[in-house]
Amino acid sequence: MAGKAFGQNPDVALGKRLRDFRKSRNLRLADLSEMTSLPISTLSKLENGKVSPNFKTVLQISIALSVPISSLIGPIEEPGLGGGRAITRAGEGHISRHPRWDMETLSDDLLNKRSVYWKMTVKCRSIEEYGEFSSHPGEEFLLIISGALELHSKLYKPLRLNEGDSIQFDSMTPHAYIAVSDEDPVVLMSNTISPERLSDFNAG
Numbered sequence: 001m002a003g004k005a006f007g008q009n010p011d012v013a014l015g016k017r018l019r020d021f022r023k024s025r026n027l028r029l030a031d032l033s034e035m036t037s038l039p040i041s042t043l044s045k046l047e048n049g050k051v052s053p054n055f056k057t058v059l060q061i062s063i064a065l066s067v068p069i070s071s072l073i074g075p076i077e078e079p080g081l082g083g084g085r086a087i088t089r090a091g092e093g094h095i096s097r098h099p100r101w102d103m104e105t106l107s108d109d110l111l112n113k114r115s116v117y118w119k120m121t122v123k124c125r126s127i128e129e130y131g132e133f134s135s136h137p138g139e140e141f142l143l144i145i146s147g148a149l150e151l152h153s154k155l156y157k158p159l160r161l162n163e164g165d166s167i168q169f170d171s172m173t174p175h176a177y178i179a180v181s182d183e184d185p186v187v188l189m190s191n192t193i194s195p196e197r198l199s200d201f202n203a204g
Contacts, residue, residue: 012049014058017072019047021065035064055108056094063096063103068171068191069116071136093119100124101177103189118189122149122179133174138192140171147185152176 022032029047033040038060045051046061053061062069086107093104101124106117124130133154142151143166151159151167154174161167169175171191179185 011046011052014053014072015047015049018043018061021067021071022047025065032061032064036060055105059094059096059105063098066132066134067136068138068140069105071138071191073116100130115190115192118191119145120177120187120189122147122177122185122187124177125179127152127176127178130176130178133176134171135174136171136191138171139168140175140192141168141190142166143188145186145188147179147181147183149185149187150178150180152178 022029027035029040029043032038032043036043038057042051042057046053046057058069058072062072088106088108093106094108095102095104100122102121104119106119130152133152142161144161144163146163148160148162151161152175153159153169158178159167160180177187
């Protein structure tokens with residue numbers, strides 16, 4: 001049974017969010033098509049809620065727009081049966097490569113989830129290299145698996161996080177991850193969107 005994102009068809013909700021993100025970046029459909037290698041016709045259908053994208057398609061769009069998948073999908077209410085689970089065997093998650101990081105998706109076969117999980121390898125070595133800070137609705141959680149990174153934000157001084165350290169923060173705060181260990185740090189990351197934040201996101 002398909003869930004509804006707070007009373008709204010999930011395909012329509014995703015389409016509106018996709019359009020809002022694209023327009024906020026002054027991108028045409030043709031620009032996003034070039035960035036994602038997805039046909040303009042497919043992107044147009046997505047924005048109008050006429051097709052249901054697979055996970056790989058949403059992932060391509062999220063990487064191109066530099067937003068987490070949860071910012072596009074959002075939390076979805078699913079009445080009925082509980083007890084869902086997802087297993088990702090070591091090295092079997094889908095890996096997307098980006099100049100800032102490599103991200104392996106975890107638990108991507110669990111439908112209608114409220115959180116998205118990643119195994120992220122941070123490659124960026126300077127703020128100049130990182131470019132524009134990331135900012136998106138919801139909360140972000142990090143657990144450093146190996147190595148060390150600095151969390152930069154517009155509100156706080158740079159914070160060094162070493163192996164075993166963790167942090168959770170409001171991801172609307174502009175932030176950036178910079179690798180500071182000799183080896184690229186590996187991080188478990190989770191992104192969520194809370195219901196109270198969803199209305200703010202849809203408004204903007």
